[in-house]
Amino acid sequence: MHTSKNRIFKTLVILFLLAILIINAKAIVSPLRARLTDLSAPLLKSVRSSILAFKRIIPFAFLREENRVLRQKVDLLARKLEETKAVYDENNRLKGLLDFRQTLSYTTIPAQVIGRDPTNWSNSIIIDKGLTSGVRQNKAAISMKGLVGRVLEAGRKSSKILLITDPNSKVGVLIQRNRQGGILIGRPDGRCKMIYIALDSDLVPGDKVITAGFGSIFPKDILVGEVVKVDKEPGRLYKYAIVKTQEDLSKIEEVLCIR
């Protein structure tokens, strides 16, 4: 009985301390968390490489014994072809990224995605570049196709980017065709919602959404996505639009961080 009371007391103390930590911890733990992410970045990189290597190996594990030698040769060739194709694709992608960088009016830092948010609440990614490469907090991140998000935490060798599909993200945007303004917020299902659109605006599915350039984080006129649905917010005096992002942010592998 005494032990049971003791355990409940200990549990309550732990939960109370955690609650206090949640309220006060941001300033204390933010650098610590960035440091821990930095430390785990090489591990994340190696996990990612292992997964890619594992994906390549799986098909070879089920070969039949009788034509093992022959298949090994075929597989070897196929693997070499795949590797060549992967290198070719990567080369094309990076070339495109390089061409795209040269057309931009601001300098950017290319980075690779090495990890993602483990929760279902946030939509964020971890990249392999940090303060030492010039990545700075509260700067926009883009891709070849459009806006990706903004740097929320920058460690020395890794950073976390809050994607525009995160519920905490808010971006000032415009409809490209009629310059109608609104605020873009993220949704956990990987899409965005443009809110505060005037009731008399002639928004239609297919309209392109671009950044408005208000504030200091996002540059003007970066393509964000395309309107897929327009409706009136129940009980509110404005319309909303569901926006499909230009880039599939759940599969993005490279980003450009604006300096």
Added chain:
Amino acid sequence: MYKINRKNIYFILLIALFFQTALLNHLRIFGAKPDLLLICVVFFSLFLGSGAGLECGILAGVFKDIFALDFFGINTFILGITGFTVGVLNAKFFKDSKTTQLVLVFSFTIFSMMLHFTLVRIFSKAIILSLREYFVTSIIPTGIYTGIISIPIFSKFVEMYKLKELEDIL
């Protein structure tokens, strides 16, 4: 009572974390991905009781908090409570039933996500997303996905730790 080596539990949680961080995003369905850490916490709490459940929950939560962009400690708090609650309830369930496992994981996924939403709403006034929208776009798909994925994982864990044999002996 069942017994599993503590180092083994930590190792499983670490593996689950790296899978969740590096791989699961490619397996999204309707924008949702299964919560492997929650599955592990529910499993260990169900078989090992409230003390171990709380410990697993806190550790899994700290892991999540390191890589997430939430308020630091929020996942620790939520998974700690989840682990402790499942542990308290562990004697009331027939653990080997797949239906029980599915319902339990589904219910606690919904519980943890609702708690998360409530805490974020309390601490951050800037959230515009409504609970109804969050429920439809994230909570329900994640609950179903995590529940379904938990069945093969539970079976594998039971087989791996030989929990059925232990139960027979006891």
